Amino acid sequence: MLTTGFQSALRLIYPPRCTICGCQVDSDFGLCGPCWRDTPFVTGLCCDTCGVQLPGQAAGPAEFCDDCLVTARPWKSGRAVVLYRDNGRKLALALKHGDRQDIVRPASVWMARAAQPLLTSGMLIVPIPLHWTRLLKRRFNQAALLAQAVSKEVALPYCPDVLIRPTPTPTLGGLGRDARHQTMDGKISVHKGRNAVIADRDVLLIDDVMTSGATLSAATQACHAAGAANVSILVLARAGKGA
Numbered sequence: 610m611l612t613t614g615f616q617s618a619l620r621l622i623y624p625p626r627c628t629i630c631g632c633q634v635d636s637d638f639g640l641c642g643p644c645w646r647d648t649p650f651v652t653g654l655c656c657d658t659c660g661v662q663l664p665g666q667a668a669g670p671a672e673f674c675d676d677c678l679v680t681a682r683p684w685k686s687g688r689a690v691v692l693y694r695d696n697g698r699k700l701a702l703a704l705k706h707g708d709r710q711d712i713v714r715p716a717s718v719w720m721a722r723a724a725q726p727l728l729t730s731g732m733l734i735v736p737i738p739l740h741w742t743r744l745l746k747r748r749f750n751q752a753a754l755l756a757q758a759v760s761k762e763v764a765l766p767y768c769p770d771v772l773i774r775p776t777p778t779p780t781l782g783g784l785g786r787d788a789r790h791q792t793m794d795g796k797i798s799v800h801k802g803r804n805a806v807i808a809d810r811d812v813l814l815i816d817d818v819m820t821s822g823a824t825l826s827a828a829t830q831a832c833h834a835a836g837a838a839n840v841s842i843l844v845l846a847r848a849g850k851g852a
């Protein structure tokens with residue numbers, strides 16, 4: 610009773626807002642009608658490896674986008690919540706650069722829903738790491754915030770420090786697919802003390818945005834080198850040709 614009363618009082622003082630435009634909405638987390646309509650959520654058939662939307666209905670066997678047919682992905686399956694354009698891009702950029710950590714909660718609910726076909730019992734949820742110098746500059750790792758919140762939603766264990774970036778990597782913006790893969794090759798490793806945690810375990814790697822997949826590939830290879838079983842990936846937004 611006390612909690613309910615307290616929550617009602619809070620809602621009076623801080624009425625729930627649309628995550629994108631800030632207008633008042635009914636639910637505690639989410640988007641208003643127009644923003645929802647203008648957000649390119651992935652629905653129906655998607656590429657089984659990267660989660661990009663595909664034409665047609667989800668009914669038959671797994672299908673793959675052109676990108677994933679051209680570039681072999683080391684992970685097993687993947688899903689994305691939105692395409693990286695319009696409001697999808699706005700959400701991802703606001704989370705990364707705009708200190709909008711309120712996006713984490715709705716994003717994690719959407720991501721948990723998209724991840725359902727990937728989840729296995731005891732699966733370990735692991736964020737893509739930042740190099741510590743970038744973490745210091747930005748003060749938070751958006752992938753870790755998302756991973757932690759997704760792990761709560763799906764009730765699976767979260768381990769924030771399985772993966773590390775021992776050396777700083779240049780920003781990949783402006784680089785082509787091959788250059789991105791070359792830049793990231795071998796740049797992510799499993800923390801020495803975490804080998805036992807990951808061995809023979811299914812892993813769900815989480816990042817905010819997938820573009821070429823170079824970072825997720827490097828992370829997947831590090832997990833496999835440490836003896837992980839199946840590795841899948843989950844991102845908030847999928848950028849690239851298909852978007």
Ligand SMILES: [Zn+2]
Binds near residue numbers: 632644645
């Ligand atoms: Zn809105």
Ligand SMILES: [Zn+2]
Binds near residue numbers: 659673675677
């Ligand atoms: Zn794909």
